[in-house]
Amino acid sequence: MDANSSNKSQKNYEGDGKNEGIRTLCGLPDEILQKIITCIPMKEQVATEVLSKRWKKQWIGNYKSNMELDQDLFLKRQDFIDFVDKLLLECTNPKKFSLFFEVGKEFRRVNKWLSVFVNPMIEELNLELDGIKKPLVLPNHIFTSKTLTKFQLSMKQVIKIPSTINFQNLVILTLKNVIFPNHHCTQKFFIGLPSLKELTLIECDWKKVGSLTIICEVLEKLFIREWQNEDDDNQDNNENEEEEEEEEEHVEVEKQNDHGELGFHAPKLLTFSYDGDLINYYFLFSTTSVTDASIEVHENNSGTLQAGYFVLRLFTSLIRVERLSITDFALEVCCLFF
Secondary structure, X not given: OOHHHHHHHHHHHHHHHHHHHHHHHHOOOHHHXXXXXXOOOHHHHHHHHHOOHHHHHHHHHHHHHEEEEEHHHOOOHHHHHHHHHHHHHHOOOOOEEEEEEEEEOOHHHHHHHHHHHOOOOOOEEEEEEEEEOOOOOOOHHHHHOOOOOXXXXXXXXXXXXXXXXXXXXXXXXXXXXXXXXOHHHHHHHHHOOOOOOEEEEEOOEOOOXXXXXXXXXXXXXXXXXXXXXXXXXHHHHHHHHOOOHHHHHHHHHHHHOOOOEEEEEOOOOOEEEEEEXXXXXXXXXXXXXXXXXXXXXXXXXXXXXXXXXXHHHHHHOOOOOOEEEEOHHHHXXXXXXX
């Protein structure tokens, strides 16, 4: 056999091996392909459709059950927008849906995404939407969902609450940066949470709510975090320096009432945690079951008497606590009342 024949045979052999490998991969059962598709990043999942129609079927099937859309996974913002628009044509009823996006001027587009992806049969929903310039609208049917069990919402705008609310099976709720509209709508919102067991409130705005008692009969875990925004503080201080003394006193009186007062009636509460600067007042009622608590009150933005009164009220509702974490400042101000 001459050299040319040997080389030709070698090429044919290598080519046959490559084709055999492709045929073997494409011949795998759907169950195996589905496991492979779930282990690779979102963009790569969609790119597999160039291999065959079977691969396209797999990533579409994956997104029909669990759709996670994160802008940070794309180098260009427009690429992400085009990608999500493409999904509108393929996947419309995911059981789990997550969206992480800097909205900006795309509020109309995002409202369209929400109207399509947030379907009545959704089970888990996670929305982290920043840079909102105009109001976003959550579909009304989400507020009466019978299937939703976990809901996370980060959206710095006034939440629009419909007339009918019944989160019948919602167990876990996380709200971040949400602005509640008024006392009546906020009360109606929390009344519609009969199955809630875990509640997390982060940097929420209760100024328009005033005083409110939230009744959560089966709530087991409550976490609250609210830190003072230093940028807002600096802006307020600069404005006050330019005002006359009489006007400054008037502004200070208004600031003293610029907060919400939230009470929680939670007879089955086991874990309570507060970490913040006393932007709002929180009280616990009928919570003798709490065994694990954390009170992190910070000195920088908290008046001594105000902080002492706040911590003392919490202490009186934690009479059976077994594990307690507390900042030195919180303990010091509480001792002033003894």
